[in-house]
Amino acid sequence: MDDLILKSGQRAKIKTDSVNLFYGSFQALKNVTMDIQECAITAIIGPSGCGKSSLLRLFNRMNDPIPGVRVEGKILLDDTSIYDKSMDVVALKKRVGMVFQKPNPFPMSVYDNMVFGPRHHGIKQKARLDEIAENYLSQVALWDELKDKLKEPAFDLSPGQQQRLCIARALAVEPEVLLMDESCSALDPESTMQVEGLMEELAQKYTILIVTHSMEQAARVSHMTAFMMMDEDRAGTLVEYAPTEEIFANPKDKRTEDYITGRFG
Numbered sequence: 001m002d003d004l005i006l007k008s009g010q011r012a013k014i015k016t017d018s019v020n021l022f023y024g025s026f027q028a029l030k031n032v033t034m035d036i037q038e039c040a041i042t043a044i045i046g047p048s049g050c051g052k053s054s055l056l057r058l059f060n061r062m063n064d065p066i067p068g069v070r071v072e073g074k075i076l077l078d079d080t081s082i083y084d085k086s087m088d089v090v091a092l093k094k095r096v097g098m099v100f101q102k103p104n105p106f107p108m109s110v111y112d113n114m115v116f117g118p119r120h121h122g123i124k125q126k127a128r129l130d131e132i133a134e135n136y137l138s139q140v141a142l143w144d145e146l147k148d149k150l151k152e153p154a155f156d157l158s159p160g161q162q163q164r165l166c167i168a169r170a171l172a173v174e175p176e177v178l179l180m181d182e183s184c185s186a187l188d189p190e191s192t193m194q195v196e197g198l199m200e201e202l203a204q205k206y207t208i209l210i211v212t213h214s215m216e217q218a219a220r221v222s223h224m225t226a227f228m229m230m231d232e233d234r235a236g237t238l239v240e241y242a243p244t245e246e247i248f249a250n251p252k253d254k255r256t257e258d259y260i261t262g263r264f265g
């Protein structure tokens, strides 16, 4: 579809148009319009409370269970409206996976973590499940470390290994988009570097969105950066959205410049 082609010539995987999000009477996002590039890393940055996580969670309808939540405007995944009444939310969550701030392996073995999603989606054959476990643990560079520990509890792994396992588990259902909400903030610097390296590799195949408090991380790994702020009503707005190099080297908006140079936030 032509309207999914961006000015840069890249294809948009997700498009939002004039999105407002309300928690009850509180407006958490105001008029957010952005096109998210396919097979690239997009970072969402901004001060605490400006709506970064709220925005991220809109893309796989994670906000749905919150009482009083209301979404206005349009959000497209490819050319399908995510908030259309006919949208199959289980299928959406398979296409748009999520990795959280704290590693959250399930209380089961490494192997069972890996095959949980595929089993849920109907894959039964042991050989196929084994293949999936090996393939995705390899993609996150854990196979060599864990191939002899597949039956051990995932909780026994180091935090960095646990987070890579959670990424592998998210990949095992073959998503198209991966949402990462401060997924390195509970990790030590070495594990952070490993996960960042992994993100860069994964971006060749997957569309990745990250929320991060670390501007260094946004600058290191992302291709596009969205800077958000609260307006006078405390609603989150998109201030500037551009290739990461431009945001950090030549921001167009004074507020972006003030934030990235550490004058506030």
Ligand SMILES: Nc1ncnc2c1ncn2[C@@H]1O[C@H](COP(=O)(O)OP(=O)(O)OP(=O)(O)O)[C@@H](O)[C@H]1O
Residues within 6 Å of the ligand: 023, 026, 028, 046, 047, 048, 049, 050, 051, 052, 053, 054, 055, 066, 236
């Ligand atoms: N479930 C909820 N119910 C009501 N208000 C909420 C809910 N979740 C978030 N909010 C409010 O929405 C606003 C945006 O929150 P959100 O967590 O999206 O911001 P953030 O930029 O990700 O913050 P942080 O950087 O501190 O994680 C905040 O004012 C927050 O208090």
